[in-house]
Amino acid sequence: MGHQYGLRMRAGMAVTVCTLVAAVAAGSIRVHVGYAAQTLVVTTTAGSTPPCQASQYSMACAIGQANADGSGDTITFNIPTSDPGCAPASIGGTTVSVCKVDNNGPALSADLTTIDGYTQPGAAPNTAPVGRRDNAVLTIEMTNGLALVGQSAVTTRDTVEGLSIVGGYYGIQVGLSECCNANASTIKGNFIGVSPNGARSPNGMGVYVVDGGAIIGGGVPADANVISGNRSDGIAIDNGNVEISGNYIGTAPNGSHTLGNAGVGIDFYGGQCANGETCTNGTGGASGNVVGGNGGDGIDVGGVATPAGEQCGTSIEANYIGTNALGTRLGNLADGVHVNGGCGNTSDNTIAYNAKDGVQVDYDLNAQYNYANSPYERISSDSIFSNGALGIETPIDVPVPVILGVTTGSMTGTACVGCSVEVYAATNESDDHGAGEGKTFLGSAQADTGVTASILGSREPVLKLA
Template structure:
């Protein structure tokens, strides 16, 4: 009986995974539609899976893209929009996205969920009838942009809504950064500079930006509309609707924001818990020695805002809250409790200067209880240094 050779093993062939390398789309035209436009680049990036890049080569120098009739398409896939790539870029945006003709309620750039991880760098975004930038996504960055101001950073060119809106459970987004080159100028917008809204909107960072001033940190280009403020507008930064765990500023060098010259408030926390405000200049110029003010309170906590930290235990955590039109820090309302105001200079600037607020240094009343005002330095405020009702803790403050 003859032996048969053992069968040879058959090689298994697995189908290759369908992968597309990240693509780069270059904007070469200021036109509203067609090949080489920003609109077309966003459409193509959305249709190409992966982390794509949009660059600019619209001749050289300053260029204005006028968005007409309809808004730009929302960003639905990860993309890096790099305005610094425009030839001649030297620190000021050279690509201006103008929405004056984009229609009622039009937003400038919108990042939806599929666009998580996207980056917008070095653009001017102005004159949209809605918000300049909306983020309903995670881990996105906005840096080196001029939002609501001219490319020079010296004049208002407002958007009718917020400069940046972060909302609908968006997490981990960074507006600005600790490097001065990442600083955004977010000023002159009709609503707020940055709005963070929604009960699951958490873990977002706003750092190193100018709100309400220009590039020198001495100009008056406030967010909000003078003479016609609304209860929800007119702040440099506003946190509302239960948004929690967000950081405005920080303790790292360069993390603090300049939040001054806004038409109503510096920072508002409205009914939201567990946010942190640290290391910012609120009401002064960039040097911390002169008054720019916010028209009313520097920081305003209301409507059940709870467990928020204003300042902290270290020198770097403390805010300078000085030169504002009314109270440095104003806390009010039943259910507004458990907030800590610690280690701030209120009415006191840098270099030992006094830059008083127009009313109280810290005012806690109208049913607000369980709040702590501890270890602050207060000076030169026109009203009382501390006006705090019973049921709150006041300890170890220095009044000069």
């Protein structure tokens, strides 16, 4: 699990970064008296070179100026190929100039600020759907990571796109515990832990969200991030409200080879389901995330407390976990999904080729646990197959439905009262208990005392539960 890798933000570290922001305001990086909603053009790969000149902004100077302006700036790039930090590189069969930008300055505290790497000449966003080769051409490689610390909990909506972000303690950090708070920042179209040419170039952790909000990826190909090759987790969420969709997490940009993060692919831990919604969400088919090749679990949900009166929900839907849309083996080295004290919904995923269980659920439950009305994890309509241990492993023995008879067009059986029973076509290979995993979902029925429920299908048999 992700917490084993020791790359979490601690309260003392938050003070350090906030002091850095204050120092910028005090003039350690001297900026111009500016105004909101201006365009700041980075024209050099060099680090901080105060005083900052509008004709030659470094990355650090541009962020410092955006912080001084307060809101609405756009940071763009127009670095000449003659800059000593730029060199030709072959990306997808095309030779472009890739510029290595040193970001050694402040965290971004301004609101509604956009950093757009696609403005650098030669850059282009991805146009291929998730599961195919990500064909983005990135020409800005930023070192030392990027922090979005925000000034308020409700107005900060920064956007970071079109960058290769490498060599930082965190690739991107959103929000700071006991300090600042960023809400609904957007991270899209980036390589994080991966160089523009697709090679591993790790950060300590890919993306870390603490006490903040973020949209990581999105619903169109250009939004896809490649978050791979990092020394710990790909994405870690600590008490955040986050949507993660359409990304490659632990794979190479081509989507068919592993370039795993050393830890968990996506790690939810230690926070609350604030407002009832923390999502790892795809819209179905190839529009979910591809999570494969990671050194730990594919997705880990742990320690998520639910406030009284709020709906619990970490939703893991329509992802490829351990494989991709083409069925390539991209197994994670532990479980596909590991729920350890969390809650929510795991549905419509393809979970295959992982070294341990497809889905493992751990809880400290008492004997009065109610299967039919569980506030914990619902696992439904997934395609689970070819994992190293069980398809689904639970901490208690849930009564197994029993098929009592099969006739032409129907099956009869028994199940726990109030339980929803799903029927799958199993794989041929046996799991640890001698049964196959549920690969193809056929339908479901609800079992109630004295009531017969049926599963109806156009060509499948009917299951009647009494």
